[in-house]
Amino acid sequence: MALSRSRRNDSGFNYWPGFVDALSTLVLAVVFLLSVFLVVQFFLSQEVTGKDKALERLNAQIAQLSSLLSLERLGKTTLDDQIAQLRAGLTSAEAERDRVKSLYDGLASAGANASSRATELGKALDSEKQISARALAQVEVLNQQISALRRQLAALEEALDASEKRDKESQTKISDLGQRLNVALAQRVQELSRYRSEFFGRLRTILGERPDIRIVGDRFVFQSEIFFESGQAVLLPEGDAELDKLATALVDLSKQIPVEIPWVLRVDGHTDVRPISSPQFKSNWELSSARAIAVVQYLISRGVSPQRLVAAGFAEFQPLDTANTDEAYRRNRRIELKLTER
Structure with a gap:
């Protein structure tokens, strides 16, 4: 009876070693995936931090450029348009940054796209930097033109002052001549009135x-x-x-x-x-x-x-x-x- 039970036990299959191996493999895979996730998360956070700093520097440059442009805003409509474009580019870049952050939040499903988006964002930032450089160059040109216009205005004011001085002298002379002419005309009117009276008196005598x-x-x-x-x-x-x-x-x-x-x-x-x-x-x-x-x-x-x-x-x-x-x-x-x- 005992012999027959021992034989039945020797003939059964043992599943436990295989289960342990499968479980170990699964644990290693999970650990590997977590490691990859952490490494990608680290590099992506570094990339996003770098883009944030670049955006802050770009914001600082735009603020400085806006303060310079505000001094000559009336005569620089073209530059204002470029600043508006630059701000639109900044808005677009910020939108890209927000999208990258959303990609960071959904890294498990879109890790591969994060790198390409970061590259596009870098290109956009480089383009905005070039626009800022051109805007600064145009500001310098406009400043030079304004300086030239101010010199011309000063020359015109000097000429106007000289002309006003001559006009005052001329008005004084004209006033003097006008008074003398009025006196002369009054004398002639008086003389003509006297001759008119004599003429009418003589006609009255002649005609009766x-x-x-x-x-x-x-x-x-x-x-x-x-x-x-x-x-x-x-x-x-x-x-x-x-x-x-x-x-x-x-x-x-x-x-x-x-x-x-x-x-x-x-x-x-x-x-x-x-x-x-x-x-x-x-x-x-x-x-x-x-x-x-x-x-x-x-x-x-x-x-x-x-x-x-x-x-x-x-x-x-x-x-x-x-x-x-x-x-x-x-x-x-x-x-x-x-x-x-x-």
């Missing part, structure tokens, strides 16, 4: 006291009926006689007034408000102007210098009496003489 000839203000007024028929601009014989007296007075006056006084006798033609339309005259403008010209031409034929005569037509637009009566119409139809300056 007539109701159709009167003085209104600074004008000698003749009613049109003295010289012209209604609607006509041909001088009447009795009008010629009156103009002969006027011409004689003008010739004598021209001998008395100094040559330097630029005087003229203005002959103004006026009509009443009633419109005219004839084959010869289409409007009161034409009639009043033709009458004034007829008087001037007659005075020239009697020896008055044409340089001392002016003919003007006012039609019905300068009435003496605005009433719609025959008497008002008669008063407004007139020839006025005014001794004035040229």
Whole structure:
């Protein structure tokens, strides 16, 4: 009975040594994987730390560049664009850094990609450094241009000061000349007023006291009926006689007034408000102007210098009496003489 049980035990298979070997192999594999994980984690943390330091240095350079650019921001729009690009690159680099950190967190599943991402990040940082160097070079060029502009501005300010000084001197001279001219003009006006009074006084004496000839203000007024028929601009014989007296007075006056006084006798033609339309005259403008010209031409034929005569037509637009009566119409139809300056 005991012999048969011993034989059954010798014929059974022992599994324990194989299980121990398999378990040892599994433990070694786990230890190996943990070792690899720790080594990769160490190198990746070193890589990320180095990139963080590089980003900090880049941030410091960008801050320094921004402080320099703020001094000349108004005239450096192109440089501002480059700084904006640089900041965009920094944002992109920071995004890459964040992505690398996320890769670090998920190292077990993406360890191989971490190295390539770190290489791309290094290239991006190198590119940003080159952009920063170009930006600094452009800042230096802009500083030189600003210095040149400031020198030009200083030269312009000096020229402006000199010009203002000359302008002040000129204004002083002009003011002095203006005062002297005003005095001279006032003297000439006074002289012309004196000659006008004498001339009107002499005309009053020559022409006598007539109701159709009167003085209104600074004008000698003749009613049109003295010289012209209604609607006509041909001088009447009795009008010629009156103009002969006027011409004689003008010739004598021209001998008395100094040559330097630029005087003229203005002959103004006026009509009443009633419109005219004839084959010869289409409007009161034409009639009043033709009458004034007829008087001037007659005075020239009697020896008055044409340089001392002016003919003007006012039609019905300068009435003496605005009433719609025959008497008002008669008063407004007139020839006025005014001794004035040229």
